[in-house]
Amino acid sequence: MDKKRRRSRSPEKTSTEGRAQKKYRVEATTPPALDINNYQLIKKLGEGSFGKVMLASYTIKKQHVALKLIEKEEETNHKDIRMEAAILRLGRICPFLIRAYATFQTESLVVYAMEYARGGTLHQLIERQQYFTSLEVQFYSAEIFLGLQYLQKYGIVHRDLDTENILLNEEGHVKIADFGLACTNQLGSKAYHGIVGASGYMAPEV
Numbered sequence: 001m002d003k004k005r006r007r008s009r010s011p012e013k014t015s016t017e018g019r020a021q022k023k024y025r026v027e028a029t030t031p032p033a034l035d036i037n038n039y040q041l042i043k044k045l046g047e048g049s050f051g052k053v054m055l056a057s058y059t060i061k062k063q064h065v066a067l068k069l070i071e072k073e074e075e076t077n078h079k080d081i082r083m084e085a086a087i088l089r090l091g092r093i094c095p096f097l098i099r100a101y102a103t104f105q106t107e108s109l110v111v112y113a114m115e116y117a118r119g120g121t122l123h124q125l126i127e128r129q130q131y132f133t134s135l136e137v138q139f140y141s142a143e144i145f146l147g148l149q150y151l152q153k154y155g156i157v158h159r160d161l162d163t164e165n166i167l168l169n170e171e172g173h174v175k176i177a178d179f180g181l182a183c184t185n186q187l188g189s190k191a192y193h194g195i196v197g198a199s200g201y202m203a204p205e206v
């Protein structure tokens with residue numbers, strides 16, 4: 001190495017000796033995707049018992065996202081929130097689960113910024129079409145099965161699967177959503193007990 005360019009690690013022998021040293025302060029900044037100010041609300045996509053879901057624009061990338069907004073209340077179960085956020089992160093790997101781009105909280109809200117499923121819900125499709133051909137039944141069943149199989153690999157049970165929680169992307173592929181009632185024996189959450197879910201969609205033995 002060129003001797004002139006070699007720098008000493010010793011503070012006494014720095015090349016800046018005798019000169020005023022520049023001081024840099026590293027400010028802690030919030031990553032843009034975790035800042036609620038970078039999302040512009042457009043319209044309501046849906047509302048459930050846990051919060052509302054808004055179509056929003058992530059202004060940094062001018063990208064449409066679905067923002068699930070859950071108001072923090074005294075009775076908010078933070079373990080369930082962490083669980084839902086953890087499952088939404090699995091969607092980055094499995095194409096049949098809705099994926100989260102970011103999960104964060106503000107003083108009053110828990111926020112999940114999720115991919116926007118443009119195709120609506122399976123419920124809306126059934127209402128529109130009235131019936132499915134056997135090929136369509138096979139298609140939707142297979143994609144739902146693969147999503148659930150992926151969850152099962154992690155010991156996760158959805159527990160609230162109904163046609164309103166099965167979303168479709170713009171190409172018509174299944175995106176399973178709403179993991180607010182999911183449970184697992186592996187991510188340190190609640191055990192499989194209690195009766196939850198939508199009546200009409202529960203397994204007969206429940």
Ligand SMILES: Nc1ncnc2c1ncn2[C@@H]1O[C@H](COP(=O)(O)OP(=O)(O)OP(=O)(O)O)[C@@H](O)[C@H]1O
Nearest residue numbers: 045046048049050051053066114115116117164178
């Ligand atoms: N990623 C998304 N893209 C498009 N629409 C969505 C998305 N996520 C949710 N929605 C819409 O919002 C509705 C409610 O969402 P979600 O089921 O997650 O809320 P919830 O408060 O947990 O509801 P529930 O009471 O059914 O548990 C869905 O049925 C769907 O119509």
